[in-house]
Amino acid sequence: MSNQILTAEEKQSEHKEEENICLKEYLVYERPKTLIDIPMHYCPGCGHGVAHKLIAEVIDELGIQDKTIGVAPVGCAVFAYNYLDIDMVEAAHGRATAVATGIKRMLPDKYVFTYQGDGDLAAIGTGETIHTCNRGENILVIFINNGIYGMTGGQMAPTTLIGMKSTTTPFGRDVSVMGNPLKITELVAQLPGVYYCTRVAVNTPNNVRRAKKAILNGFKYLEHKKGLCFIEIVSNCPSNWKMTPVESNKWLEENMLPFYPLGDLKVPNLSKTE
Amino acid sequence: MKKEITLMKGNEALAEAVIRAGCDGYFGYPITPQSEILEYLAREAYARTGMVVLQAESEVAAINMVYGAACTGKKVMTSSSSPGISLMQEGISYIACAELPCLIVNVVRGGPGLGTIQPSQGDYFQAVKGGGHGDYKLIVLAPSTVQEMADFVPLSFDLAFKYRNPVMILTDGALGQMMEKVELFEPIPRKTEIEPWATVGKPLDREHNIITSLHIEPDKMEEINLHLQEKYKQIEKNEVRYEILNCEDAEIVLVAFGLVARICSKAAELARQKGIKVGVFRPITLFPFPYQQLNNIADKVKNFLVVEMNAGQMLEDVRLAVNGKIPVEFYGRMGGIVPSPEEILQKLEDILVGEKL
Numbered sequence: 001m002s003n004q005i006l007t008a009e010e011k012q013s014e015h016k017e018e019e020n021i022c023l024k025e026y027l028v029y030e031r032p033k034t035l036i037d038i039p040m041h042y043c044p045g046c047g048h049g050v051a052h053k054l055i056a057e058v059i060d061e062l063g064i065q066d067k068t069i070g071v072a073p074v075g076c077a078v079f080a081y082n083y084l085d086i087d088m089v090e091a092a093h094g095r096a097t098a099v100a101t102g103i104k105r106m107l108p109d110k111y112v113f114t115y116q117g118d119g120d121l122a123a124i125g126t127g128e129t130i131h132t133c134n135r136g137e138n139i140l141v142i143f144i145n146n147g148i149y150g151m152t153g154g155q156m157a158p159t160t161l162i163g164m165k166s167t168t169t170p171f172g173r174d175v176s177v178m179g180n181p182l183k184i185t186e187l188v189a190q191l192p193g194v195y196y197c198t199r200v201a202v203n204t205p206n207n208v209r210r211a212k213k214a215i216l217n218g219f220k221y222l223e224h225k226k227g228l229c230f231i232e233i234v235s236n237c238p239s240n241w242k243m244t245p246v247e248s249n250k251w252l253e254e255n256m257l258p259f260y261p262l263g264d265l266k267v268p269n270l271s272k273t274e
Numbered sequence: 275m276k277k278e279i280t281l282m283k284g285n286e287a288l289a290e291a292v293i294r295a296g297c298d299g300y301f302g303y304p305i306t307p308q309s310e311i312l313e314y315l316a317r318e319a320y321a322r323t324g325m326v327v328l329q330a331e332s333e334v335a336a337i338n339m340v341y342g343a344a345c346t347g348k349k350v351m352t353s354s355s356s357p358g359i360s361l362m363q364e365g366i367s368y369i370a371c372a373e374l375p376c377l378i379v380n381v382v383r384g385g386p387g388l389g390t391i392q393p394s395q396g397d398y399f400q401a402v403k404g405g406g407h408g409d410y411k412l413i414v415l416a417p418s419t420v421q422e423m424a425d426f427v428p429l430s431f432d433l434a435f436k437y438r439n440p441v442m443i444l445t446d447g448a449l450g451q452m453m454e455k456v457e458l459f460e461p462i463p464r465k466t467e468i469e470p471w472a473t474v475g476k477p478l479d480r481e482h483n484i485i486t487s488l489h490i491e492p493d494k495m496e497e498i499n500l501h502l503q504e505k506y507k508q509i510e511k512n513e514v515r516y517e518i519l520n521c522e523d524a525e526i527v528l529v530a531f532g533l534v535a536r537i538c539s540k541a542a543e544l545a546r547q548k549g550i551k552v553g554v555f556r557p558i559t560l561f562p563f564p565y566q567q568l569n570n571i572a573d574k575v576k577n578f579l580v581v582e583m584n585a586g587q588m589l590e591d592v593r594l595a596v597n598g599k600i601p602v603e604f605y606g607r608m609g610g611i612v613p614s615p616e617e618i619l620q621k622l623e624d625i626l627v628g629e630k631l
Contacts (some may be wrong), residue, residue, distance in 0.1 A: 067475045081484045087473035089345045090486035095338035102342025105326045130329040
């Protein structure tokens with residue numbers, strides 16, 4: 001095909017494509033249509049807004065708005081359904097993956113995802129998380145890890161770092177009292193039911209792009225029906241970390257990422273599976 | 275068409291009815307004395323109708339799977355026994371607030387705590403007075419035969435969808451385990467229409483559906499509460515079900531639900547052989563409770579004797595119904611002990627002696 005001489009018609013269509021690239025909708029950055037145009041309740045500088053936008057962009061790009069059902073958590077993102085223009089269900093604290101299991105089992109051809117924080121997924125919902133992963137439910141779990149309980153005002157989470165201050169660890173997390181931070185993503189990556197498992201962050205433009213790629217992969221891999229896709233997004237909490245947004249992103253880079261390193265933990269072997 | 279008549283355990287008859295009722299999904303966790311429901315469905319359901327049957331990792335997960343599945347507008351259910359139902363209470367409260375239809379079967383055993391695996395009616399309060407947090411009601415049906423274990427399943431689904439409310443079949447370990455003749459109903463076709471409120475993926479021509487029980491503004495939350503209460507009033511108006519046996523000339527009326535109502539029928543028969551005019555009143559719906567019907571009967575009789583396998587839970591509702599018109603006596607057994615007709619007869623005779631004194 002590469003050596004083929006283009007016909008006049010083909011030349012014209014190629015020319016048209018070039019013209020298309022210059023159209024306004026390709027040049028000007030726009031709000032994704034799946035993201036509803038209302039003010040968000042998140043604190044300034046919080047990563048939830050970015051994560052929501054990425055999900056909306058991916059849903060737009062895959063053209064699956066009418067086939068996607070989301071499960072919103074208890075926690076800061078409890079109102080995720082107000083911003084995403086898709087059918088959504090609010091789940092009890094920790095139970096999002098069980099609720100998603102129920103939805104997916106009834107509607108096996110739909111794209112079902114949960115959006116959960118560290119308290120929701122790694123503390124009260126650990127049982128549901130482990131077992132949903134282990135059953136290999138064909139759902140996407142998006143796990144926002146900011147190392148703290150945001151909505152209830154900054155208490156210790158399972159993911160709170162050693163020495164990190166919170167309202168319930170006012171002198172810093174002491175391992176002898178509070179135990180160790182839980183690397184739940186490493187834990188679930190071991191399970192055979194997990195098909196794709198990765199850790200990304202939303203603190204820099206480059207990381208945001210990688211996060212989007214991961215979410216895109218997560219949704220696309222659901223089509224294979226080979227197991228659960230799990231994406232941890234390391235994020236910030238400027239309000240409860242008591243920092244400015246810029247400081248919080250720097251702190252995340254210096255403290256969170258060394259303990260929660262970015263990158264894929266498990267990727268599908270596509271040459272075999274496809 | 276010739277009816278299909280068979281001999282079945284209560285739990286199995288219920289499970290068979292679930293398949294025939296066109297149920298789409300069952301999510302549950304084993305617990306005695308109701309595990310046969312999950313076992314029967316695991317064996318029979320998928321092959322026959324494509325019904326999803328999933329054993330969850332806990333009762334907590336099971337009820338939340340039911341919540342998610344119910345969001346899609348399909349016919350879904352769970353079953354458990356007392357301690358398992360306690361674990362489900364949070365989820366049931368969410369389902370009630372989100373106004374989702376589903377069936378919850380409670381094959382009650384003796385409690386509190388881990389208790390015993392023998393039959394009991396100790397979960398009456400939990401079933402009819404809420405059980406979880408907040409102001410909500412389940413529609414509660416109490417079968418008294420294996421036949422009703424089966425017949426109440428399609429009825430429950432109808433009521434659940436009519437009112438978008440969880441329905442509970444409140445039965446007990448004895449009814450779950452005993453075998454009786456059952457006439458099976460013809461299979462009902464699977465529900466195919468899509469509920470307008472369901473989260474099935476937003477078509478481009480409608481607003482996105484959100485199913486939630488969170489209404490953080492007090493005004494909005496009160497509005498939801500008032501709406502729910504209005505719905506419960508409609509249920510109270512339209513759905514009261516009960517059974518009356520030989521109450522026309524009765525001096526004393528036995529009031530009992532479920533299995534105990536059958537034992538009371540036998541006790542009433544024994545009493546009439548001795549010349550004591552005894553009738554039986556059986557509430558079939560425990561919510562809505564037949565307050566008015568009991569009140570009407572109280573105009574004509576001298577005494578009520580409430581018999582339960584608990585410490586006197588429905589007793590409170592009977593007293594509310596009677597509102598002091600006549601004495602309401604109580605006889606109850608607990609710990610998994612089933613009262614005998616003779617014990618009840620003795621209690622009836624004691625009441626009559628007490629009246630003469």
